[in-house]
Amino acid sequence: MENPNTTPPVDTNKIIEERRAKLAALRQKGNAFPNDFVRAHLAELLAADYEDADAGKLAEAAIPVCLAGRIMLKRVMGKASFASIQDMSGRIQIYVSVDDTGADALEAFKHYDIGDIVGVEGTLFKTQKGELTVRVNKLRLLTKSLRPLPEKFHGLTDQEIKYRQRYVDLIMNEDTKRTFVQRGRIIQGIRDLLLSRRYYEAETPMMQPIPGGASARPFATHHNALDMQLFLRIAPELYLKRLVVGGFEKVFEINRNFRNEGMSTRHNPEFTMLEFYVAYTNHEYLMGFVEQILRAAAQAATGTEQITYQGRAIDLSQPFDRLTIAGAIKKYRPDITDDVLNDRANIIAKLNDLKIPFREHDGLGGLQLTLFENTVESELFDPTYIVDYPAEVSPLARRSDTNPDVTERFELYIAGREIANGFSELNDPEDQAERFREQVRQKDAGDHEAMHYDADYIRALEYGLPPCGGAGIGIDRLVMLLTDSPSIRDVILFPHMRPE
Numbered sequence: 280m281e282n283p284n285t286t287p288p289v290d291t292n293k294i295i296e297e298r299r300a301k302l303a304a305l306r307q308k309g310n311a312f313p314n315d316f317v318r319a320h321l322a323e324l325l326a327a328d329y330e331d332a333d334a335g336k337l338a339e340a341a342i343p344v345c346l347a348g349r350i351m352l353k354r355v356m357g358k359a360s361f362a363s364i365q366d367m368s369g370r371i372q373i374y375v376s377v378d379d380t381g382a383d384a385l386e387a388f389k390h391y392d393i394g395d396i397v398g399v400e401g402t403l404f405k406t407q408k409g410e411l412t413v414r415v416n417k418l419r420l421l422t423k424s425l426r427p428l429p430e431k432f433h434g435l436t437d438q439e440i441k442y443r444q445r446y447v448d449l450i451m452n453e454d455t456k457r458t459f460v461q462r463g464r465i466i467q468g469i470r471d472l473l474l475s476r477r478y479y480e481a482e483t484p485m486m487q488p489i490p491g492g493a494s495a496r497p498f499a500t501h502h503n504a505l506d507m508q509l510f511l512r513i514a515p516e517l518y519l520k521r522l523v524v525g526g527f528e529k530v531f532e533i534n535r536n537f538r539n540e541g542m543s544t545r546h547n548p549e550f551t552m553l554e555f556y557v558a559y560t561n562h563e564y565l566m567g568f569v570e571q572i573l574r575a576a577a578q579a580a581t582g583t584e585q586i587t588y589q590g591r592a593i594d595l596s597q598p599f600d601r602l603t604i605a606g607a608i609k610k611y612r613p614d615i616t617d618d619v620l621n622d623r624a625n626i627i628a629k630l631n632d633l634k635i636p637f638r639e640h641d642g643l644g645g646l647q648l649t650l651f652e653n654t655v656e657s658e659l660f661d662p663t664y665i666v667d668y669p670a671e672v673s674p675l676a677r678r679s680d681t682n683p684d685v686t687e688r689f690e691l692y693i694a695g696r697e698i699a700n701g702f703s704e705l706n707d708p709e710d711q712a713e714r715f716r717e718q719v720r721q722k723d724a725g726d727h728e729a730m731h732y733d734a735d736y737i738r739a740l741e742y743g744l745p746p747c748g749g750a751g752i753g754i755d756r757l758v759m760l761l762t763d764s765p766s767i768r769d770v771i772l773f774p775h776m777r778p779e
Contacts, residue, residue: 294427298392302423316398316421319345323368325403326411334405344413346371347398347421349450351428355389361412362388364397365450372412373399380415387420394424394450442768443776455769458762461580462770465758466533468579469553469572478529478555483518485511485535491736492516492675494728495538498548511537516675516749517736519556520704523747524739531555533754544766545696545756547774556749561677561703562687565748566664569691569699570599572752573662580761588694588763591660599662599691604644604651607665611658620647640724644669644684659692668702674714674730676702694760701750708740 305311325344329337348364348371359376375388379401391397400417429436429451441448441455448455474480488507490497492514500509515534522530533553540546553572557564577584577595584596602610605620619625626646630637635653637646648669659665668688670678676686688702705711715732722729758770768774 289427289430291427295425298423298425298427301390301392302425305420305423311423313419313421316347316419317345318347318366318398321368322346322348322364322366322371325371326369329403330411332405334409338404341402343400343402345398345400346413347396349424350391350393350395350397353391353393358385360385360388364399372406372410373401373415374404374406374412375415375418380418384415384418388418391420392424392427394426394428395420396422396424439776442774443779445772458758458764458770459772461762462758464579465576465761466754468575469752470533471579472572472575473531473555476529478531478557479522479527481519481522481527481530481532483512483515483522483532483534485537487512487518489731489733489735491730491733492518493536493538494672494674494730496540496727498537498539513538514552514751515554516751517733519554520744520747520749521736521739523556523558524742524744528558528745529556542775544768547755547767547771549775550767550771551754552751553754554749554751556704556747558745558747560748561746562666562689562701562748565701565750566599566601566689566691569701569750569752570595570662573698573757576757577761580758586761586763588760589765591694593661593693593760595662599664601664601666601689603667604647604665604669607655607659607663608647608651611655615650615654620650626650638726640721640726642669642671645672648672656692656697657695660694662691662693664689664691673702674718675705675711677705677707678710696756697753698756698760699750699752701748704744704747704749706740706744706747708737711740712737 302311329342346364346366348366350362351365351370352363354361359374362373362375363370364373375385377385380388398419398421399413399415401413401415404412404414406412429447441452470480486500486502486509488509490510490513492512493516495513497510497513500511501507502509513536515532519530519532531553533551535549536552537549539548542548574584574595577586584594586593586595608615608620615629619629621643623643623646626643627637630646630650633654635649637649641649651665666689667679667685668676668690670676670684670686673686673688676688679685679687686702689700690697691699705714715730715737718730719732722731755767755770758764759767762770764770
């Protein structure tokens with residue numbers, strides 16, 4: 280027996296059919312999609328100006344307004360009706376009546392649907408409950424919505440549909456819109472800081488003949504006119520450092536990168552990075568400046584440097600911790616001893632014991648990094664710099680003057696994920712050429728993420744790259760952190776998905 284309290288399922292096809300019939304009737308009367316309505320006001324600004332106004336004085340003033348937006352709520356009565364319309368700034372209530380709007384307009388309004396976009400002209404007043412409302416004099420249907428919005432009390436809750444149909448998600452979920460507003464503020468806050476320090480904002484090629492600047496698998500394409508293979512960039516690094524050679528001694532780019540790799544809550548094949556380079560500095564300077572950038576971003580997004588991520592507090596105002604790879608392993612995995620960390624055979628045995636895959640050609644430093652990434656990285660919740668990366672996994676970083684087996688490189692971890700990567704740049708063209716050759720040997724041995732040999736970049740270094748530091752910050756992951764979002768798909772408007 281059917282439960283009488285169960286809401287019957289919505290027949291979406293039937294609703295669409297009914298709305299198409301309404302659209303057909305509108306077409307018979309003339310232009311069903313007019314574009315001559317000019318909006319003059321926004322809901323949020325009207326609320327800011329008149330929310331606290333005295334009801335009597337507001338009615339006397341008869342302030343004219345002209346708005347447009349999507350119908351989100353609708354309450355039809357006899358000779359009058361209320362609705363809530365939503366524009367880019369927020370919502371405002373409208374009042375449609377026989378006396379103010381006319382019988383024909385009211386009758387037409389009764390047949391409008393949730394989701395329709397309307398233009399209204401009228402005056403402001405307050406209802407008996409004190410709600411700021413537009414008393415409508417003129418009402419126009421601007422766009423007929425053919426598909427029904429999700430049920431108003433539940434909104435759009437299916438996570439996959441939210442990602443696939445972001446346009447509906449933005450209509451229904453204020454939190455989603457707020458996340459992307461904050462994303463814009465974060466990027467603007469970073470840009471403002473860099474420009475205030477006299478950094479030049481550059482645009483470098485997104486299609487490159489040689490993919491470089493990172494260890495990653497690229498997407499390949501073909502240019503017909505030149506009959507040549509090109510690659511979507513995996514990083515802008517080598518081009519930005521060419522600009523430093525050319526005299527742009529402080530340069531940055533907020534860029535789109537593409538890497539043909541797996542997808543997860545932290546990875547999307549198309550993502551946004553900030554990369555910046557500054558001459559006559561080193562990795563020590565960079566770590567301090569990265570902290571300043573993150574604080575500026577937090578202030579822009581939240582107004583504070585004390586944030587909460589997934590229920591745990593993070594204080595960005597204090598100096599970030601610093602650990603070596605081995606030091607971090609010993610701190611968070613005290614069961615892994617120096618005898619394991621400092622012996623290649625022992626560390627391989629440990630990796631096998633933990634069922635952690637590793638690259639057979641890696642030296643001790645590369646194996647330590649693999650162990651760190653698989654056992655410790657997720658534990659680094661508070662801001663922590665991991666420093667002194669092995670030279671074998673840092674083909675573009677300057678070697679340490681005190682230990683040539685490691686480089687002046689750091690990675691910043693917050694909330695268990697990498698946020699930034701930076702180092703003192705390698706400006707010795709002969710050392711760089713040999714490291715490229717080693718990368719090619721690794722690629723020939725089967726490492727698809729190893730770098731290519733970039734002869735033009737070596738030529739640029741031979742003209743002279745000044746002592747230089749450079750860093751990259753993952754914008755998507757930073758936005759995740761500052762908007763308390765658990766997945767990278769929550770902060771990318773249109774994340775990549777499997778085909779429906």
